[in-house]
Amino acid sequence: MESSSAATVSAGPSPGPTPADLLRRLRARGAADPVTHVERVPARPGVPAPWPSWAPPELRAAFARRGVVAPWQHQAQAATLAYEGEHVVVATGTASGKSLAYQLPALATLLADPRATVLYLAPTKALAADQLRAVAALELEGVRPACYDGDTPRTEREWIRRHSRFVLTNPDMLHHGVLPGHAQWSGFLRRLAYVVIDECHTYRGVFGSHVAHVLRRLRRQCARFGSTPVFVLASATSGDPSTAAGRLTGLPVTAVTEDASPRGGVTFALWEPPLLPPDSGPSTPVPPQSTGDHDDLQQIRRSALRETADLLADTVAEGVRTLAFVRSRKGAEVVAANARRALDDAVPGLGDRVAAYRGGYLREERRELERALLHGDLLGLASTNALELGVDLVGLDAVLICGYPGTRASLWQQAGRAGRSGQEALAVLVARDDPLDTYLVHHPEAIFGAPVEATVLDPANPYVLAPQLACAAFEAPLTPADLALFGDGAKEAVDQLVAAGALRQRPTGWYWRHRERPEVDLRGEGGAPVCVVESSTGRLLGTVDGGSSHFLLHSGAVYLHQGVSYVVDDLDLVDGCALVHAEEPDWSTHARDVTDLSVVSVRSYVDAGPVGMFLGEVDVTSQVVSYQRRRIATGEVIDTRPLDLPARELRTVAVWFTLSPQSLTLAGVQPADVPGALHAAEHAAIGLLPLMATCDRWDIGGLSTAVHQDTEAPTVFVYDGHPGGAGFAERAYGTASAWLRATRDAIAECGCESGCPSCVQSPKCGNGNNPLSKPDAIRVLDVVLANLPE
Ligand SMILES: [Zn+2]
Numbered sequence: 001m002e003s004s005s006a007a008t009v010s011a012g013p014s015p016g017p018t019p020a021d022l023l024r025r026l027r028a029r030g031a032a033d034p035v036t037h038v039e040r041v042p043a044r045p046g047v048p049a050p051w052p053s054w055a056p057p058e059l060r061a062a063f064a065r066r067g068v069v070a071p072w073q074h075q076a077q078a079a080t081l082a083y084e085g086e087h088v089v090v091a092t093g094t095a096s097g098k099s100l101a102y103q104l105p106a107l108a109t110l111l112a113d114p115r116a117t118v119l120y121l122a123p124t125k126a127l128a129a130d131q132l133r134a135v136a137a138l139e140l141e142g143v144r145p146a147c148y149d150g151d152t153p154r155t156e157r158e159w160i161r162r163h164s165r166f167v168l169t170n171p172d173m174l175h176h177g178v179l180p181g182h183a184q185w186s187g188f189l190r191r192l193a194y195v196v197i198d199e200c201h202t203y204r205g206v207f208g209s210h211v212a213h214v215l216r217r218l219r220r221q222c223a224r225f226g227s228t229p230v231f232v233l234a235s236a237t238s239g240d241p242s243t244a245a246g247r248l249t250g251l252p253v254t255a256v257t258e259d260a261s262p263r264g265g266v267t268f269a270l271w272e273p274p275l276l277p278p279d280s281g282p283s284t285p286v287p288p289q290s291t292g293d294h295d296d297l298q299q300i301r302r303s304a305l306r307e308t309a310d311l312l313a314d315t316v317a318e319g320v321r322t323l324a325f326v327r328s329r330k331g332a333e334v335v336a337a338n339a340r341r342a343l344d345d346a347v348p349g350l351g352d353r354v355a356a357y358r359g360g361y362l363r364e365e366r367r368e369l370e371r372a373l374l375h376g377d378l379l380g381l382a383s384t385n386a387l388e389l390g391v392d393l394v395g396l397d398a399v400l401i402c403g404y405p406g407t408r409a410s411l412w413q414q415a416g417r418a419g420r421s422g423q424e425a426l427a428v429l430v431a432r433d434d435p436l437d438t439y440l441v442h443h444p445e446a447i448f449g450a451p452v453e454a455t456v457l458d459p460a461n462p463y464v465l466a467p468q469l470a471c472a473a474f475e476a477p478l479t480p481a482d483l484a485l486f487g488d489g490a491k492e493a494v495d496q497l498v499a500a501g502a503l504r505q506r507p508t509g510w511y512w513r514h515r516e517r518p519e520v521d522l523r524g525e526g527g528a529p530v531c532v533v534e535s536s537t538g539r540l541l542g543t544v545d546g547g548s549s550h551f552l553l554h555s556g557a558v559y560l561h562q563g564v565s566y567v568v569d570d571l572d573l574v575d576g577c578a579l580v581h582a583e584e585p586d587w588s589t590h591a592r593d594v595t596d597l598s599v600v601s602v603r604s605y606v607d608a609g610p611v612g613m614f615l616g617e618v619d620v621t622s623q624v625v626s627y628q629r630r631r632i633a634t635g636e637v638i639d640t641r642p643l644d645l646p647a648r649e650l651r652t653v654a655v656w657f658t659l660s661p662q663s664l665t666l667a668g669v670q671p672a673d674v675p676g677a678l679h680a681a682e683h684a685a686i687g688l689l690p691l692m693a694t695c696d697r698w699d700i701g702g703l704s705t706a707v708h709q710d711t712e713a714p715t716v717f718v719y720d721g722h723p724g725g726a727g728f729a730e731r732a733y734g735t736a737s738a739w740l741r742a743t744r745d746a747i748a749e750c751g752c753e754s755g756c757p758s759c760v761q762s763p764k765c766g767n768g769n770n771p772l773s774k775p776d777a778i779r780v781l782d783v784v785l786a787n788l789p790e
């Protein structure tokens with residue numbers, strides 16, 4: 001969410017320790033120093049720019065009334081590019097005021113041309129509502145901003161279509177409502193000057209690929225009505241925003257990335273929980289229901305939750321106002337409870353000053369929480385990201401981040417909660433036992449240097465392209481000229497739709513044959529989505545795409561929905577429905593699958609002597625066979641339980657590398673150790689892919705084998721977990737040497753002896769993490785890196 005104003009609630013002075021002093025005390029606690037890096041991010045004054053000469057005085061005055069005296073340089077730069085007709089993406093930090101960059105040219109145009117219109121797209125209704133408030137507050141004559149989404153009453157819709165000149169909506173509404181009903185929108189589309197796409201980094205993977213085609217359909221309708229709107233996109237900082245925005249819109253897009261907004265100083269520490277002494281770790285008792293391979297994930301490092309709880313207790317004991325971000329609500333409660341206990345042990349009653357933030361608070365309760373924290377009645381709060389949705393907390397002295405939140409944008413958003421005006425704050429990232437976290441705490445440049453993580457999508461995915469072309473044909477017959485707009489593969493997809501009887505070819509183009517609209521869900525992927533239903537009330541909580549449902553909604557799975565924990569009673573694949581009940585057990589569940597894979601075709605490859613690197617289509621058969629229950633507080637494995645789910649078939653895109661057996665022998669990998677070496681490299685490579693492309697572990701899968709029937713060589717495959725691919729494997733192929741270098745470093749830099757969850761073990765492994773060889777995985781990757789061109 002983007003806010004251009006910095007309405008900081010100032011707090012009374014508190015004579016707390018400086019961030020440097022505080023950090024010194026925190027790290028002096030144990031025997032080994034857990035801090036791997038300290039980055040002092042200095043405070044930065046903003047660089048203002050004059051109002052662009054084209055910005056009309058009444059608009060400047062309206063912004064001035066809202067407290068914007070002058071734009072920051074990046075805002076002025078992006079705004080002027082857009083005003084001059086260039087498509088532009090502004091990719092700068094959290095709260096850097098990206099909204100001014102599009103509001104300025106869009107509103108200036110609306111004031112200059114009383115007929116012009118603007119379409120604003122947000123990924124969520126809440127963000128659109130926020131933006132509506134911001135635009136409405138400017139009180140500009142004749143703009144009449146309005147939200148148009150599923151909640152808009154029918155009675156208001158016609159008024160909005162006719163009279164609003166700044167319509168705020170979301171891609172789903174554009175897809176289901178505006179484009180199929182383009183005749184009713186013709187007046188609006190004919191005069192469309194700007195399309196604003198806010199938080200455009202959220203359009204990634206299969207969903208992003210669908211949205212890319214919805215935007216092409218929008219451009220096609222605009223062209224039919226004679227308009228060519230300018231696209232202005234706002235993105236979190238990411239690697240190569242211009243390419244990502246270009247793929248999303250299909251247009252050349254100029255990136256503005258130099259952030260000129262002011263920022264408070266922060267001391268940022270990277271914290272790696274210490275290895276447990278060999279004899280003092282929590283024992284892993286053999287549980288009665290175990291299938292025998294319960295002990296494959298050995299916990300050898302102190303858990304990030306325990307470490308975060310101790311840090312929270314220590315900072316609160318120092319009188320420092322601290323917010324701890326924890327990924328799950330149960331985890332947040334564990335952190336708060338442990339911190340409270342530690343504080344009460346030291347000073348009875350002190351524990352009362354720590355709380356856990358649960359989602360679903362009423363507005364008044366949130367305000368009360370803010371007040372308690374502001375006045376110091378409450379000093380420590382452990383929360384999930386749900387906080388981002390509801391509570392306005394600024395001016396904290398310290399932020400603890402328990403586990404990398406998945407993207408750099410989220411990391412900085414959380415760290416950005418620290419820091420009162422003019423004062424330095426402390427931020428600590430506590431690594432979880434995960435190869436990506438391990439890598440990050442040993443490679444601060446990945447956090448503090450130029451971003452490499454890119455937003456990826458693949459509009460050429462045939463499973464996305466064909467249904468989108470059907471939607472386009474329903475809206476207006478497709479012409480040969482349209483095919484270029486929809487990009488690579490469009491002709492093949494149209495031919496298939498003709499063969500399937502969905503389209504009819506006539507001399508003038510391709511026509512949709514049916515009366516009804518094609519049913520296409522932008523968010524449904526990998527088969528029909530599965531509904532998540534609360535058994536006792538029949539309430540629909542949400543949907544999970546078919547592909548992920550076996551992993552996330554199997555019987556016994558703990559399913560988190562908006563911070564609330566549910567347990568799945570039954571997954572009914574025939575009805576596409578999972579019945580759940582609210583329950584918060586103190587364990588989490590991790591499904592495991594077994595996979596078979598065959599190569600269909602090779603799209604591209606690099607022949608590097610003994611090493612080959614490939615990108616191509618593959619058929620994957622995978623079956624979720626069991627799940628593991630792990631204690632949330634400690635990560636300790638409770639047991640592994642079998643599941644009876646059918647195998648799933650998937651045609652998708654994979655990246656893979658092969659090595660000659662001789663090169664492995666030369667590198668010192670014994671033939672018997674090849675399977676363990678490849679398997680360990682595969683796990684870590686999957687773990688590190690989110691460094692290059694925004695994805696999570698459900699988006700990708702892997703397979704490794706000492707001899708694969710199609711490659712006839714030792715091979716490691718990493719594939720997109722979505723039918724037709726989503727761009728992740730392609731990004732991995734494009735950044736192969738950087739990706740595998742990071743993978744190698746993460747393994748080598750983990751302090752464990754023979755492999756652990758922080759490097760080569762995977763909670764998702766269908767083979768019980770067996771065999772795995774950590775030292776040989778490094779040798780394998782060294783051979784690949786020595787031969788592969790940069
Ligand atoms: Zn390790």
Ligand SMILES: [Zn+2]
Nearest residue numbers: 765766767769
């Ligand atoms: Zn595995």
